[in-house]
Amino acid sequence: MSVLIVGSTALDSIKPATAENPRLLGGSASHAAVAASFFGPVNLVGVVGDDFPKRYVQLYRKHRIDLEGLQVEPGKTFHWSGEYEVNMNNRRTLLTELGVFEKFTPHLPAAYKQSQYVLLANIAPSLQHHVLDQMQRPKFVVADTMDLWLNIALGDLLRLIRRVDGFVLNDGEAHQLTKENNVFAALKKIHKLGPKYVIIKKGSHGSILSAPQGFFICPAYPLHKVVDPTGAGDAFVGGMMGYLAHAKGPPENNLRRAMIHGSVVASFCCEGFGLNRTTRTKRADIDRRVKELERLTEF
């Protein structure tokens, strides 16, 4: 069954030290949907303006992404511009033009309401709530977020994470939310806020799952060069949810391998600007890196 992914669909202008890369396809839902598409069909809900390039619509289609839930509104597509420091860890936003995203309300096509696997990719928690309100009986719902919502919509976010099975955030956000420097102490506090599964992303250091069955230490795939980390976190959760939705058995049995697959898709994401490298990736490339991660971690 298709995985449902709701989030932002944007045009990203990324400025590294070398050259500007204007208006690449970006946004949390775009990265997550393409990542999920390697494992099976995807239903996407988002909004774009009437300036949204046709080639990006074609790109979604090429990846078996159903676009019935992609709203096209008069106006401009959400545009984000940012730059990275040399070490690729610190990002600075240069410009945010919300455009049609400002008045976005995610409407789910009837068929999407029965989705079993739902990824609430990074958007305002109020919109993530609105999606959940329309769902019938989803089996496994995961929400991602970003520091912005911790700053300006903490109440909404805290109510949201009581409604989801899994909550994903990065180490900086976990610290901001719990005031704990220690990742494992932070995980304990986040469970008390509701979610059964909590995943803390640590960039090139991998990620940690905390589940009723215990922790899982998930490695990042070794990369000698990171070209552009934009969307890597979205690719990670997208790949994870895509894998989960199409794996046999209950999600708790597949979560570890799902994270590994997400981690590998995120590694491809980092190797090109925007979705450039990810969209040139084949399922066989992913499987090869998963096998390699098995070798890199066995002892």
Place this chain on the structure above:
Amino acid sequence: MSVLIVGSTALDSIKPATAENPRLLGGSASHAAVAASFFGPVNLVGVVGDDFPKRYVQLYRKHRIDLEGLQVEPGKTFHWSGEYEVNMNNRRTLLTELGVFEKFTPHLPAAYKQSQYVLLANIAPSLQHHVLDQMQRPKFVVADTMDLWLNIALGDLLRLIRRVDGFVLNDGEAHQLTKENNVFAALKKIHKLGPKYVIIKKGSHGSILSAPQGFFICPAYPLHKVVDPTGAGDAFVGGMMGYLAHAKGPPENNLRRAMIHGSVVASFCCEGFGLNRTTRTKRADIDRRVKELERLTEF
């Protein structure tokens, strides 16, 4: 056969936010030797003053550490005092009194010169050279270091690492040495400086081995609370070398499991001030955490 460990033997005064812990047994060789002792006998080479507490000599002995190479000189034992920030990642040196360490020249007892496994724990590279000059045909030599030597004795250090099988440093030092932000790019450059095996320590994020057989991503054991990370890096290499020296087969076949064991001993080290927790650890406790790490990383 005993593993030979040469390094500093010191008294550490550690000031966390809570309370001062004066003149605990410390130094790279002390932490490494106690860590190695869980796996078999250890020969220690270091220097202490005539103020060195008898209870610390007894503690070494309790851990089957041979002290024929521990020089006792008139004067004061090397004393270091430092404090940690709340997040336990940043350390600040408050005081360094070299004492008898200032004129230390490591003399190896005759029997030690035939050691097969040698750990040059963190001391001045010139002293590490001096140890190697006295060795006959060691099978596997590993050197550890610290940022201080990169700053004041880089030439000596670069000559040293051409003489060893394995070189261990932390991520900050790897960046300082190679100017590379990316760990895997740094590893590549460090191999070109000589060593066949390079290990980069990343604290709570674990460590990475780069070997002719490929990388190994070694996890850190999950700790909810770090009491005092002083000596954790020394415990890691000490545990690793102790395990290697007593494992069957060639070192290249045992290095991954050796790192895992080192990582576990380092986790105990972090759970108490100085060596307080490590010395209360039993081999069975270590084996239990190793098994747990197997479960925490399998997918």
